[in-house]
Amino acid sequence: MLLALLIGWIVFSYLFAEFAPIIFIGIVYLIGYLFLCLWEAVKLIVRALAWLMARTFRAAALALRQGAYGLRLGMLFLFYLVDEWRRGPAEEQDDGTFGDERVGDQDDAEDRGGPAPRDPYEDALATLGLNSGFTLSDLKRAYKLAIRFAHPDAGGSAAAAQAVNAARDLIARRHGWK
Known part of the structure; x- marks a missing residue:
């Protein structure tokens, strides 16, 4: 072992x-x-x-x-x-302006004794060359003719085109066409 x-x-x-x-x-x-x-x-x-x-x-x-x-x-x-x-809120008046845009001008002219400013509706009619008693188609035709000359691309100005557009809108609103 x-x-x-x-x-x-x-x-x-x-x-x-x-x-x-x-x-x-x-x-x-x-x-x-x-x-x-x-x-x-x-x-x-x-x-x-x-x-x-x-x-x-x-x-x-x-x-x-x-x-x-x-x-x-x-x-x-x-x-x-x-x-x-x-x-x-702004409140729209009958002539298409808002608030106190025209009221102050009228009061100042009357206080000075001068003539009151013209009605914007009458100015719009004169801008488009319309007489009383016209129709919607007369308004459209007068607008197309006026914008053709007032448009900036046709030698007019942006302000003139805006005036024509504003005149058409004011007249259409007054007659309820728009």
């Missing part, structure tokens, strides 16, 4: 002396490989978190920017809404 133990010990020592360094080196490489895998996994997780945080901050910045645009637009709308509320 002692001989078997001695032979076993010699074989074990020989095998251990031959293969132990290879086994230890393999174990060291295995541990190094595991640490390398762990390091790459940590780097991947950190990169993923950094990417996620960058996307989150970019989305938050975009939302804040869009919110600022919306807030600015809302404030502008509110400003104009309050301004219109402060002005009050």
